Amino acid sequence: MTAVKLRKLCFRYAGSEKQALTNIDLTIEEGESVLITGPSGCGKSTLARVLMGLIPHSYPGELEGEAYVFDMDVKNTPVSRIATRCGIVFQNPDNQLFTFSVEDDVAFGPENLALPPDEIGRRVDEALRLVGIEHLRHSSPNNLSGGEQQKAAIASILSMKPSLLIFDEPTSMLDPSSSASLIERIFELKRSLDEAGGKTTVIIVEHRIDLLLKHLSRIIVISEGRVVLDGEPLRVLEESFRRGIPINIPPMLQIYFRVKDRCGLEKPPTTVRELICMLGGSVSRDG
Ligand SMILES: Nc1ncnc2c1ncn2[C@@H]1O[C@H](COP(=O)(O)OP(=O)(O)OP(=O)(O)O)[C@@H](O)[C@H]1O
Numbered sequence: 375m376t377a378v379k380l381r382k383l384c385f386r387y388a389g390s391e392k393q394a395l396t397n398i399d400l401t402i403e404e405g406e407s408v409l410i411t412g413p414s415g416c417g418k419s420t421l422a423r424v425l426m427g428l429i430p431h432s433y434p435g436e437l438e439g440e441a442y443v444f445d446m447d448v449k450n451t452p453v454s455r456i457a458t459r460c461g462i463v464f465q466n467p468d469n470q471l472f473t474f475s476v477e478d479d480v481a482f483g484p485e486n487l488a489l490p491p492d493e494i495g496r497r498v499d500e501a502l503r504l505v506g507i508e509h510l511r512h513s514s515p516n517n518l519s520g521g522e523q524q525k526a527a528i529a530s531i532l533s534m535k536p537s538l539l540i541f542d543e544p545t546s547m548l549d550p551s552s553s554a555s556l557i558e559r560i561f562e563l564k565r566s567l568d569e570a571g572g573k574t575t576v577i578i579v580e581h582r583i584d585l586l587l588k589h590l591s592r593i594i595v596i597s598e599g600r601v602v603l604d605g606e607p608l609r610v611l612e613e614s615f616r617r618g619i620p621i622n623i624p625p626m627l628q629i630y631f632r633v634k635d636r637c638g639l640e641k642p643p644t645t646v647r648e649l650i651c652m653l654g655g656s657v658s659r660d661g
């Protein structure tokens with residue numbers, strides 16, 4: 375099934391002269407792991423809002439073209455219905471946690487679906503287990519670290535059993551090591567949901583391309599509200615590099631793109647050590 379289908383999608387925020395999104399044509403199939411990247415202000419969060427139906431239902435403006443998420447037309451489907459298939463984790467988890475305990479936050483979505491209490495209990499248990507925060511069940515979200523809040527926000531989305539998970543800059547509040555473990559956790563989660571018979575689609579807006587690369591099936595680059603590149607991750611990064619599109623291409627890959635033809639390199643290095651070996655240099659034992 376197709377997860378996302380956008381056709382000639384344009385959006386202009388009310389009061390703004392300029393379109394935030396222009397002529398977006400995009401199809402994302404179920405099960406894909408897609409990075410959306412591009413310079414600040416290019417329209418990534420706006421696109422995420424369209425996929426959740428927050429645009430046009432919560433953000434006034436002018437929406438043209440078509441936007442379907444799992445065959446639901448976002449223009450005339452209530453956000454609450456879209457939220458049964460799509461969950462978003464925002465940049466700032468504070469926006470997403472608003473009760474007095476993690477458990478209540480995670481139960482909030484299923485309660486709004488008016489599910490029976492035993493089903494709500496099962497979903498809360500499973501969501502807490504999947505993100506590894508069972509021990510924080512009774513904690514107040516205010517007393518958690520940024521990383522723990524981030525996990526609680528993810529659990530509060532998972533309890534809705536969404537088929538499409540959208541993360542809008544999930545590591546923006548985290549230090550480098552917590553960022554790396556959050557990214558690993560997101561994709562472990564996808565693997566375990568897929569193993570349990572799901573086909574979870576992950577769309578992630580993120581600048582830390584280095585942490586994500588091995589997990590991605592596709593990269594989409596947006597610039598000034600338009601999709602300028604879309605395809606296989608390495609090809610898209612190389613093209614961005616050649617065109618000078620300002621995205622966060624890992625330095626090791628920038629070196630690889632620069633020298634690969636001249637040095638006859640056939641595949642990209644996965645570590646700095648490998649790169650040095652490929653370039654014919656010698657590295658010390660611990661290098
Ligand atoms: N609520 C809003 N009202 C009016 N204009 C907005 C609103 N939100 C975003 N914009 C404008 O829409 C454009 C796209 O913004 P958006 O937040 O989607 O960019 P972004 O790619 O997510 O940027 P960042 O990487 O900084 O998060 C920008 O010009 C921004 O100023």
Ligand SMILES: [Mg+2]
Nearest residue numbers: 418419420542
């Ligand atoms: Mg944004």
